Amino acid sequence: MAVTYREIKADILGRITRGDWKPGSLIPGELELAETYGAARATVNRAMRELAEDGIIERKRKSGSRVRLSPLRQARFDIPIVRREIEEQGAAYRYALVQSELVAAPDWVRARMGLAPGGKVRHLVCLHFADGAPYQHEDRWINLSVLPQARDADFATAGPNEWLVAQIPFSEAEISIAATAADAALSEHLACALGDPLLQIERSTRWKGQAVTFVRLVHHRGHRMTARY
Amino acid sequence: MAVTYREIKADILGRITRGDWKPGSLIPGELELAETYGAARATVNRAMRELAEDGIIERKRKSGSRVRLSPLRQARFDIPIVRREIEEQGAAYRYALVQSELVAAPDWVRARMGLAPGGKVRHLVCLHFADGAPYQHEDRWINLSVLPQARDADFATAGPNEWLVAQIPFSEAEISIAATAADAALSEHLACALGDPLLQIERSTRWKGQAVTFVRLVHHRGHRMTARY
DNA sequence: TAGTGGTCTAGACCACAGG
DNA sequence: CTGTGGTCTAGACCACTAC
Numbered sequence: 001m002a003v004t005y006r007e008i009k010a011d012i013l014g015r016i017t018r019g020d021w022k023p024g025s026l027i028p029g030e031l032e033l034a035e036t037y038g039a040a041r042a043t044v045n046r047a048m049r050e051l052a053e054d055g056i057i058e059r060k061r062k063s064g065s066r067v068r069l070s071p072l073r074q075a076r077f078d079i080p081i082v083r084r085e086i087e088e089q090g091a092a093y094r095y096a097l098v099q100s101e102l103v104a105a106p107d108w109v110r111a112r113m114g115l116a117p118g119g120k121v122r123h124l125v126c127l128h129f130a131d132g133a134p135y136q137h138e139d140r141w142i143n144l145s146v147l148p149q150a151r152d153a154d155f156a157t158a159g160p161n162e163w164l165v166a167q168i169p170f171s172e173a174e175i176s177i178a179a180t181a182a183d184a185a186l187s188e189h190l191a192c193a194l195g196d197p198l199l200q201i202e203r204s205t206r207w208k209g210q211a212v213t214f215v216r217l218v219h220h221r222g223h224r225m226t227a228r229y
Numbered sequence: 230m231a232v233t234y235r236e237i238k239a240d241i242l243g244r245i246t247r248g249d250w251k252p253g254s255l256i257p258g259e260l261e262l263a264e265t266y267g268a269a270r271a272t273v274n275r276a277m278r279e280l281a282e283d284g285i286i287e288r289k290r291k292s293g294s295r296v297r298l299s300p301l302r303q304a305r306f307d308i309p310i311v312r313r314e315i316e317e318q319g320a321a322y323r324y325a326l327v328q329s330e331l332v333a334a335p336d337w338v339r340a341r342m343g344l345a346p347g348g349k350v351r352h353l354v355c356l357h358f359a360d361g362a363p364y365q366h367e368d369r370w371i372n373l374s375v376l377p378q379a380r381d382a383d384f385a386t387a388g389p390n391e392w393l394v395a396q397i398p399f400s401e402a403e404i405s406i407a408a409t410a411a412d413a414a415l416s417e418h419l420a421c422a423l424g425d426p427l428l429q430i431e432r433s434t435r436w437k438g439q440a441v442t443f444v445r446l447v448h449h450r451g452h453r454m455t456a457r458y
Numbered sequence: 459t460a461g462t463g464g465t466c467t468a469g470a471c472c473a474c475a476g477g
Numbered sequence: 478c479t480g481t482g483g484t485c486t487a488g489a490c491c492a493c494t495a496c
Contacts, residue, residue: 041468
């Protein structure tokens, strides 16, 4: 076979890192590159497209492709289901339902989910353990007007996350990460001191424009999220 | 033009979310889909490839493409340079160098960077302000055996991050996020109370297998990282 | 061994944006 | 108007892997 798009991509990346093509400078057009590498334009196109997706170069019609002045850095974090996350670490997973109620959504939840006043939600508080030690505290709100079947679902044995994935496998979400201090409930559930710094992930999920669920996940003290890029 | 790969991708995604093709089930092969949509196989291929990249489906030669049982959730966070991050919020950026020294790397830094004993590093402590308020505390270590020019560089007016991007524009990095408590120095620099929970990002950067720099970025109280997926 | 995805080619037309 | 990237096609061969 002729030259692969991977080889072309690697070679172009090499020229950039080596300094042959400096940040801000123009890269030859696809046609010229195709000749250089003795490949079809489609092959060069794929290499260049991926470099653009990787944030290495910037492409514009007519003006051509340029090396980004400062490379666009983006990290990808996997957001696994807690049970998987724990089991993949080789630990035993245990789940516990702490609280369950059907209520009108409090104002701060309504604001986060974009619900109408008086909207009914199912509110759940759960704990996830790894080898018996508290791993994650889950505070979840499910919009009953979108998922009425959540009213009667039983969350005593399996976490709501896994139930939700079965109900609405594909959805859009907004996720935000912050640090929070352990309050009385958290310090008790996560077996840490009052005021301990904890990593908190909030996620609100939408489906067809409707808010499905809002969840606040607080991890045990010392938890890290890691990624490479 | 005939059917676009975007239309095909959207249609397939629709069938999946609509439940026509359930999680775990087999999707028709590329050839069959190409006939169905009246498109070339390459077009269908691109649609399917992107669905696989998005974590919606799983592809295997010979056995075909399946809808993922639980969709692979991954969030992409942009990791901008602090100055940009602040200016894009419409705030005025200010930078201050707090401390600068040339030292042998302490053990914990050597461990993180994978340096040999006695390795010299440049250690910098900096502050980044948004509209006069402390925004981020930066504790940085630069490997002088890889970047000897860091010995004499002047970090009084511009942050080391921007200097580094100019020196080594493209590199690999490992990033980890955690919550930490404000110690005496942090509480003073970030104008918060002792023990306040703060979001901490650690990043170690490599270039050609060599550790270039390790940095610990601690954000002001209440900072959030946000992403959609 | 056969079926499915992975990739390349050569050619074509289109869309956008600089001049 | 013109150049560059964006995309589609029809056909081909290859690579992996289940059977």
